Amino acid sequence: MQKVLVIAYYWPPAGGPGVQRWLKFVKYLPDFGVQPLVYVPENPNYPIVDTALLNEIPTQVEVLKHPIKEPYGWAALVSKKKTKSISSGLIKEMNPSFLERALLWIRGNFFIPDARKLWIKPSIHFLARTIAEEGIQTIITTGPPHSLHLIGLGLKQRYNVQWIADFRDPWTTIGYHKQLRLTRWAEKKHKKLEKQVLVTADKIVVTSQTTKTEFEAITPKPIKVITNGYDEQLQAVPLDDTFTISHIGSLLTGRNPLGLWKALKELVEQDSAFAKALQIQLAGVVGDEVWQSITMFGLDSFVERLGYLSHDRVVEVQQKSQVLLLLEIDSEETKGIIPGKLFEYLNAKRPILAIGPKGWEAGEMVDSSQAGSFVDPKEVEAIKDVLLEWFNQYQKGNLFCQSVGIEKYHRRALTESLVKFI
CATH class of the missing domain: 3.40.50.2000 (Glycogen Phosphorylase B;)
Incomplete structure (x- = not known):
């Protein structure tokens, strides 16, 4: 050997x-x-x-x-x-x-x-x-x-x-x-x-x-x-009762999704059922400027601060969430950044809302695998449209994600590719 x-x-x-x-x-x-x-x-x-x-x-x-x-x-x-x-x-x-x-x-x-x-x-x-x-x-x-x-x-x-x-x-x-x-x-x-x-x-x-x-x-x-990938063989778990939108990982100033906060604020004000069901889960370190934005948009009462979670707990949260949030800094130099959590998101088979720069590789992967929607950070109405469509499906009990072609991201398949390169 x-x-x-x-x-x-x-x-x-x-x-x-x-x-x-x-x-x-x-x-x-x-x-x-x-x-x-x-x-x-x-x-x-x-x-x-x-x-x-x-x-x-x-x-x-x-x-x-x-x-x-x-x-x-x-x-x-x-x-x-x-x-x-x-x-x-x-x-x-x-x-x-x-x-x-x-x-x-x-x-x-x-x-x-x-x-x-x-x-x-x-x-x-x-x-x-x-x-x-x-x-x-x-x-x-x-x-x-x-x-x-x-x-x-x-x-x-x-x-x-x-x-x-x-x-x-x-x-x-x-x-x-x-x-x-x-x-x-x-x-x-x-x-x-x-x-x-x-x-x-x-x-x-x-x-x-x-x-x-x-x-x-x-x-x-x-x-x-x-790329990075996923490994866990997941067992079916019940989804959250609330309309949970979950972000896993550090959320600092550069990734502060102002367009998303604005979209959520407007949806909460326009739809009482949406406001009653919404829960925003943030796992990991969250920057002070992000908290200030959440407060400014009046979303404090909808946010649950999960703090740092063990990897086992992260996998559980991903599976139970109604929507998974993938964010990137809106700049030319971040287009090639593919967060490792994307692949675990794909494995969790929950709809992914990817918000990042035009041409972002990770966002394009979400689109190509039919795992969710990739939206420009400044397109507030587009963000609202996606969330409202998913919320309507959630209300009917049929918010699901049938991603395709993600088997190539399993860690074993990636390791085989590595060995061939070695």
Whole structure:
């Protein structure tokens, strides 16, 4: 059986979407003749923890660990709350404090490509023996954090191995780069490292066609689109009695769906039955500016704050909801962002209301799979029309979703595609 070394930062007990991709790949790789060894930090600073995911680590998988030094631990001595927020990517977009601006500037200009850079050299040294003793011929790095690709770069320069760089998100074109207050020198450094990784890696995996097209302009190396996916075999559960519209995951200022709030406000005012049945469920971190908008539109009494949920509970909420909400920032640079939750939404087989920029890959996937409706954020009347149609079906007890062609997004099928690429 071929051995593959997977180098990852997010691993159980880490929570959130970053951990799911390789936890599931590792689960199915042995089915296709590949034995994975997983290398992760011994003492990581995970902003979100979900201990239930520890039970999903396959027993036959060997997990290697090595200590990591992270500056977030030092910065927490100044402000633990703000440091955790920045560590998790939950950066205020309106009126950040002086301390937040300072921490972002330090993060962006002193820790390139990211705050896990201190793990690069120790990891290269630590993994040298593993590569020799285990006969490793293929290594896979997954980022962000993109520091892990620099571990792959160092190993590739020293050993005769195949290196595959997996990009769960883009590097220099990701939206939050603008918030890091990068100097020109730092921007050039990021671009240089990105190009070095892309032209040195033997093969590259991305999660969207948009990112593939972007990278093809930088490197001639083979690039494969392998999206995220779903895994759970779901049992039928009763739907919510109320007309629940549920959003899973962080909902910060950039994704604040003002058009949706306006549409809901008008529907509530125009239709007493709609107002009586409506319940908006928000699971995950919700930004202050979003709460302000909800209050401004008079929707407070319709909102249930679920907070952070374990992955098992997320799956349950998705299945029981009447409508699932998928949101993206309305900008050119987010068109290739395909949230991991989309695939679990598809698996839940509940109608998806996708609100995002024109040409958004995720929204087009919702349309093509007949899993819901994709609407422009500014088209308030179109949002109202969709919700009113679904509400009428809900009242009749026949609000269902018969999505088509989603089997290709099952984690096992995606793993088969990965193995062929390896």
